[in-house]
Amino acid sequence: MKSEHLYNYILGIADNSLILGQRLGELCGHGPSLETDIAGTNISLDLIGQTRSYYQYAAKISGENKTEDDIAFLRLERHYKNVLLVEQPNTHFGFVMGRQYLFDVFHLLLLKELQLSKDETLAAIAKKGIKEVSYHKRFSGDWVKRLGDGTPESTAKMQEAIDDLWPYTQELFDMTDCRHSNGLRGRRCRCFKTKKGLLQRGYRPL
Amino acid sequence: MTGTQINIDTHLLPILGQVSDPEIPVLSVLDLGVIREAIEKDGTVYVKLTPTYSGCPAMDVIGDDLKIAFAPLGKKVKVELVLAPAWSTDWISESGLQKMEAYGIARPLSESADKDVLLAGAKKVICPQCKSTDTHLVSQFGSTACKALFKCEACLEPFDYFKCLK
Structure with a gap:
């Protein structure tokens, strides 16, 4: 493969959206209300749409006659590069919204950096995605607040969800292997220089 | 159609105007502003299509509908998805907005x-x-x-x- 580092780098970003999109897709028809059900599937659709753009690009540069579907479906489970946060199984609605919010904050910051990439295709996918992900974050953030401030039961469940999910946010700050490749200079990556920086910029009180 | 150039061969406009958005059938793909380029060369129409949303399922349908629309004229259609610049609601034409409201x-x-x-x-x-x-x-x-x-x-x-x- 001509640019293996770039290929792996793209999958490192795209696999998160695929897996979270699939997790949300599992809830189609099972939301607590019609509005939240539609919201979950709409967010899923945006994420899988973004994944398609990334995979189409990855397939093109693979030079192996691959299609987007080959990349999505014809890999062993250990070959997916997503963070563990996005694959946490659906439990209750507060947990789903908590998982979504923690990812949305990270995702939006990532895309805001990625739109500055020298790689025109990645920058274009990021610019498109920013518009969609801003809306996701607004939705999930609203629910985290609403459930967190709601009844004693909703507060307890939301708190429990954040307690359970928080350890998985650590992985968002891990360097990916291809970060150190010269071939990717100027392409940015999913890692931020310091965790402190991201905490200051992203995970502010709602 | 502010902010970005569109480049459509004028003789293709009547056919393109008949292809509608499957989700909002009163809007043609021209009203919606998703066709950024349509050029005919040697019997093939090359279309550049900009998706409204990344995962919009209408885009695949529009691609197929374009092929069907040009088939009776013996023209082939090649569709390329273009992501940049990203689609904006500003690209919907005024007549499109009026049709949308009436709908x-x-x-x-x-x-x-x-x-x-x-x-x-x-x-x-x-x-x-x-x-x-x-x-x-x-x-x-x-x-x-x-x-x-x-x-x-x-x-x-x-x-x-x-x-x-x-």
Whole structure:
């Protein structure tokens, strides 16, 4: 493969959206209300749409006659590069919204950096995605607040969800292997220089 | 069609005008502003299509519909998806907005008014049925990715609002 580092780098970003999109897709028809059900599937659709753009690009540069579907479906489970946060199984609605919010904050910051990439295709996918992900974050953030401030039961469940999910946010700050490749200079990556920086910029009180 | 160039061979316009958005059938692909380029060369029409939303399932259907529309003329169609510049609701034509309203979908507000409505619950969206602005947001996500669900307090009808996207 001509640019293996770039290929792996793209999958490192795209696999998160695929897996979270699939997790949300599992809830189609099972939301607590019609509005939240539609919201979950709409967010899923945006994420899988973004994944398609990334995979189409990855397939093109693979030079192996691959299609987007080959990349999505014809890999062993250990070959997916997503963070563990996005694959946490659906439990209750507060947990789903908590998982979504923690990812949305990270995702939006990532895309805001990625739109500055020298790689025109990645920058274009990021610019498109920013518009969609801003809306996701607004939705999930609203629910985290609403459930967190709601009844004693909703507060307890939301708190429990954040307690359970928080350890998985650590992985968002891990360097990916291809970060150190010269071939990717100027392409940015999913890692931020310091965790402190991201905490200051992203995970502010709602 | 502000901000970006579009390049369409004029003789192709009548056919393109017959291809409609499968989700909002009163709008043609030209009204919607998703066709950024359409050029005929040696019997093949090369189309550059910009998706409204990344995962919009209408895009695949539009690609197929374009092929069907040009088939009786013996022309082949090659569709290329173009992501940059990203599609904006500003690209919907004025006649498209009017058709949309007549169909029962409220037109997108300006960017700042859209934020007031979706974030702060302001009453600015005009009911496409009775024209009242006594309307409120029911659901941030509507029947498709591009719309939100509203209800009019004056005539009590629910309706879709086409979200501003810039």
